[in-house]
Amino acid sequence: MKTDFTELEKIIQDILAVPEYRDHPASKALKQLWEINQDQWHRMDRLTRLSDSYQDMMIQRERSLSERFDKHLRQLEKMTRISDRYQRSLRQLNIELEKTSLIDPLTELPNRRMIMKRLSQAFESQQEKHQQGDQVANLVVAMIDIDYFKKVNDEFGHQVGDDVLIALGQLMEKTVEGLGIIGRWGGEEFLVILPSHTSAHALALMERLRSNVSSYSFDAENKTIQTSVSVGIASYQAEDSMDTLLSRADNALYLAKSDGRNSVILG
Ligand SMILES: Nc1nc2c(ncn2[C@@H]2O[C@H](COP(=O)(O)OP(=O)(O)OP(=O)(O)O)[C@@H](O)[C@H]2O)c(=O)[nH]1
DSSP, rough: OOOHHHHHHHHHHHHHHHHGGTOOOOHHHHHHHHHHHHHHHHHHHHHHHHHHHHHHHHHHHHHHHHHHHHHHHHHHHHHHHHHHHHHHHHHHHHHHHHHHBOOOOOOSSHHHHHHHHHHHHHHHHHHHHHHHTTTTTEEEEEEETTTTTTHHHHHHOHHHHHHHHHHHHHHHHHTTTTTOOEEEETTTTEEEEEEEOHHHHHHHHHHHHHHHHTTOOOEETTEEEOOEEEEEEEETTTTOOOOHHHHHHHHHHHHHHHHHSEEEOOO
């Protein structure tokens, strides 16, 4: 049965208000009971309000924590994106840096640093091959120097000289393509590495390269520039170091120059 407290309260108040009942023990007990009830009701009310405000506080705290968490997450995502972008551009920069540190900017051929790297690799595999007794095809290097290049600069200017270097670089690269690697050794000098060639094959290839350059003519200011190269070749021999191999190619080049230029000599 549901108690109607408003009705009950009214009945109790009515009883307590009757003057004749005032000193009656039942009236006193009822008054006491009523006060206890009121007291408990106030306590319950306080507890309920306390619990409500505690719940509100917890909800508020949870919301603020969640907002802070979301904010940190967004910051973290942003930082990750920035870091990814930064790493990508750093990688790209490294690739470009590696490229520029190994490529000659004028001719876009491998520079001396790269050609030395490749020579060192080719030299190591040559030594392994040599130890296994394979001595038919060897590592061959060819030192190439453009003849009378100073005259080109003097007569047509440095810019035309640069253009001639680029054109000859491309022509020579085409000639050795698939057979070896050519790089700019410095100034008007180039170095060819042929990893596995007989001396006869290397000689024939360099003869073709010399012939291609000498039949090439460069047009500048309505004049034709005739070009030629001198080439010194050295083929790997037992006990060779990279230095002795290069030095023999250099000596052969010197002989080719002394021989009147536009020639190929196997040292
Ligand atoms: N335009 C241009 N000239 C260069 C470059 N590097 C070196 N040279 C020039 O190449 C010329 C080399 O001259 P020399 O060493 O006297 O040799 P050469 O005139 O070719 O004569 P031989 O080698 O004896 O046939 C010099 O004039 C250098 O200035 C370059 O990057 N661009």
